[in-house]
Amino acid sequence: MPASLGYAAHSAKAPLTPFTFERREPGPHDVQIEIQYCGVCHSDLHQVLDEWGGGIFPMVPGHEIVGKVVKVGAQVKGFKPGDLAGVGCMVDSCRSCASCSDGLEQYCEKGFVGTYNAKAKDGSITYGGYSNNIVVDEAFTLRISPKLSLAAVAPLLCAGITTWSPMRHWKVSRGQKVGVVGLGGLGHMAVKFAHSFGAHVVLFTTSPGKAEDAKRLGADEVVVSRNKDEMKKHARSFDFIIDTVSAPHDLNAMLNLVKRDGTMTLVGVPPADPSLKVGNLIFQRRQLGGSLIGGIQETQEMLDYCAEHGIVSDIEMIPIQKINEAYERMLKSDVKYRFVIDLATLKQ
Ligand code: NAP
Ligand code: ZN
Numbered sequence: 422m423p424a425s426l427g428y429a430a431h432s433a434k435a436p437l438t439p440f441t442f443e444r445r446e447p448g449p450h451d452v453q454i455e456i457q458y459c460g461v462c463h464s465d466l467h468q469v470l471d472e473w474g475g476g477i478f479p480m481v482p483g484h485e486i487v488g489k490v491v492k493v494g495a496q497v498k499g500f501k502p503g504d505l506a507g508v509g510c511m512v513d514s515c516r517s518c519a520s521c522s523d524g525l526e527q528y529c530e531k532g533f534v535g536t537y538n539a540k541a542k543d544g545s546i547t548y549g550g551y552s553n554n555i556v557v558d559e560a561f562t563l564r565i566s567p568k569l570s571l572a573a574v575a576p577l578l579c580a581g582i583t584t585w586s587p588m589r590h591w592k593v594s595r596g597q598k599v600g601v602v603g604l605g606g607l608g609h610m611a612v613k614f615a616h617s618f619g620a621h622v623v624l625f626t627t628s629p630g631k632a633e634d635a636k637r638l639g640a641d642e643v644v645v646s647r648n649k650d651e652m653k654k655h656a657r658s659f660d661f662i663i664d665t666v667s668a669p670h671d672l673n674a675m676l677n678l679v680k681r682d683g684t685m686t687l688v689g690v691p692p693a694d695p696s697l698k699v700g701n702l703i704f705q706r707r708q709l710g711g712s713l714i715g716g717i718q719e720t721q722e723m724l725d726y727c728a729e730h731g732i733v734s735d736i737e738m739i740p741i742q743k744i745n746e747a748y749e750r751m752l753k754s755d756v757k758y759r760f761v762i763d764l765a766t767l768k769q
């Protein structure tokens with residue numbers, strides 16, 4: 422069985438420290454990947470802090486995984502040793518329910534198997550990408566183009582697909598006015614995609630210092646969401662708003678900016694649920710939705726689109742030894758705009 426080295430939180434809220442464990446021996450349908458880079462998602466932090474409850478410790482986080490295939494099972498058709506490969510938030514699902522049949526494994530009626538902090542079908546606990554290798558069924562393994570910077574591709578596996586999927590579902594398109602709330606990992610990918618789809622993009626931030634970057638990333642306008650006058654100017658004007666904020670905040674203020682029959686979608690998962698004024702939905706026939714990552718096929722389509730259009734994440738590379746510091750900075754919204762761990766530093 423492949424011996425693995427990673428970083429784990431040994432209990433809720435504990436700092437991450439080195440951890441050795443074993444992966445399963447690759448089965449006939451499995452791909453073994455030597456991990457080169459792994460993005461740091463705010464969901465990793467929520468789970469290490471056990472803010473969503475039910476955390477399984479020791480926990481090796483990480484679901485924005487890219488690396489090189491080193492071994493494949495006898496039945497594997499899509500990968501061979503030496504290929505680049507990626508793994509996102511899921512490593513398995515029931516594969517037969519209505520959602521799985523529709524390629525929407527993230528909504529599997531039996532619950533998908535998370536890349537970490539989850540129980541696999543064989544009862545073993547899954548460990549994520551803050552580690553040197555992973556063994557994954559090829560059905561949940563993504564093809565990665567060598568055209569793009571590999572480290573900057575890693576965040577596409579969660580931040581990318583989580584913002585791509587709702588914008589495709591609600592058909593964000595040229596000429597629409599689209600709001601993105603929060604300029605972190607998800608937010609900066611939402612800005613890039615909305616801009617790429619031809620929308621007029623307005624970024625809402627609590628960090629005025631990010632305004633210039635937001636414009637460079639593709640925002641047409643930047644609004645400091647704590648400035649009520651600036652907010653008022655945009656009342657009832659948006660076709661679509663995507664809210665990526667990781668902490669409790671005022672949803673009603675954002676909802677008021679959606680125009681009649683427009684949609685606001687939540688992708689951020691703050692530890693406490695927000696309050697909602699129902700009148701904000703009823704009076705303008707607004708729709709409030711939510712969206713969870715994206716299916717495997719859709720993730721592949723997004724990766725292929727990014728390779729074709731030269732879209733990657735803006736990253737700050739860190740050695741694994743700096744992960745706890747990166748978490749501290751993430752809590753202060755000091756992210757530009759995704760931390761990515763260079764797993765080569767594990768050996769040092
Ligand atoms: P992140 O990089 O930490 O970015 C979050 C951003 O939210 C911050 O940079 C900040 O942007 C803004 N923010 C933070 N605190 C705020 C507050 N109190 N009020 C208003 N804005 C605030 O996080 P991320 O990795 O993008 O993840 C964002 C959220 O999405 C997390 O809750 C994560 O768990 C969730 N998520 C959901 C899915 C899904 O499938 N739905 C997938 C991945 C992640 P500004 O500085 O611009 O204000
Ligand atoms: Zn994530």
Ligand code: ZN
Nearest residue numbers: 515518521529
């Ligand atoms: Zn299913």
